[in-house]
Amino acid sequence: MIFLNGDWMPIEDAKISVLDRGFIYGDGVYEYVPVINRKPYRLLPHLARLDKSCQEIGLKNPYSVEQWSDIIKQIIAKQSFDDQGVYWQVTRGVAKRDHTFPKDVEPTVFMMSNPLPKLTQTQIDDGVACYTYPDLRWHRCHIKSISLLGNVLARQHSFEQGGVECVMLRDGFMTEASASNVFCVFGDTIVSPPKDNHILGGITLDGVMELATKSNMKLVVRSVPEAEMWTADEMWLSSSSKGVLAITSLDDKPIGNPLHRGKPGPMFKKMFAIMQADMHA
Ligand SMILES: Cc1ncc(COP(=O)(O)O)c(C=O)c1O
Incomplete structure (x- = not known):
């Protein structure tokens, strides 16, 4: 299961608009945290870096540290494997194509978790x-x-x-x-x-x-x-x-x-x- 804008769904069912600024401009930021035995490793620094990335591009971080931590806890619990790589991104949302930041637009939030790649x-x-x-x-x-x-x-x-x-x-x-x-x-x-x-x-x-x-x-x-x-x-x-x-x-x-x-x-x-x-x- 993946997380998209507050909802949980299989990845095949996830849909976003072609006008999403992530798709049109690459206008967004992301994070990736390793999860060892269902425990995120050094999560707080990753959340702090996400907040800094948002600030740097003038994007409102849609969730607090507690909210992000809770969503990450949920996505980990929804997977069948123990060692995971949780990837998530926040984009400036969906708007008519124009370089200037759109007003009153909700950011798009997408999160997925895959098996953590193993070094050979x-x-x-x-x-x-x-x-x-x-x-x-x-x-x-x-x-x-x-x-x-x-x-x-x-x-x-x-x-x-x-x-x-x-x-x-x-x-x-x-x-x-x-x-x-x-x-x-x-x-x-x-x-x-x-x-x-x-x-x-x-x-x-x-x-x-x-x-x-x-x-x-x-x-x-x-x-x-x-x-x-x-x-x-x-x-x-x-x-x-x-x-x-x-x-x-x-x-x-x-x-x-x-x-x-x-x-x-x-x-x-x-x-x-x-x-x-x-x-x-
Ligand atoms: C360009 C770049 N440098 C360094 C890193 C390593 O960062 P981290 O240790 O937080 O994964 C990454 C991770 O994706 C990266 O994309």
């Missing part, structure tokens, strides 16, 4: 291949907007070469992936680009920072020039659907220092274990 043991043990791509997106990437064409094209470029994700580069610096944040490790230090307007502030990124601090792993927030990225001892992806995942090949070149070149490194293995424990706590 090979992906965990060997890491994954990624391909670089120019970051051609706008300058407000901190908004979790449903307009994702730049991300879609970057992911497709990587997919066509057998990659799992892309690593985007803007003005000579590493930004993020199409649906994940990217970390580099240099020696014993984890490095994350700053959460500015050129990346989405990932909830998993925040989780990595929190768990690294708690575990006395060094973490520094600073920009990573492309040239330095290529010298990283390890590279990682982070996202709600993947948790953390090692990048072991970039543009067909092995990543990592000679001790574990092309394989996940020791810092990744430590963070992966810590995060798994936290997600299943």
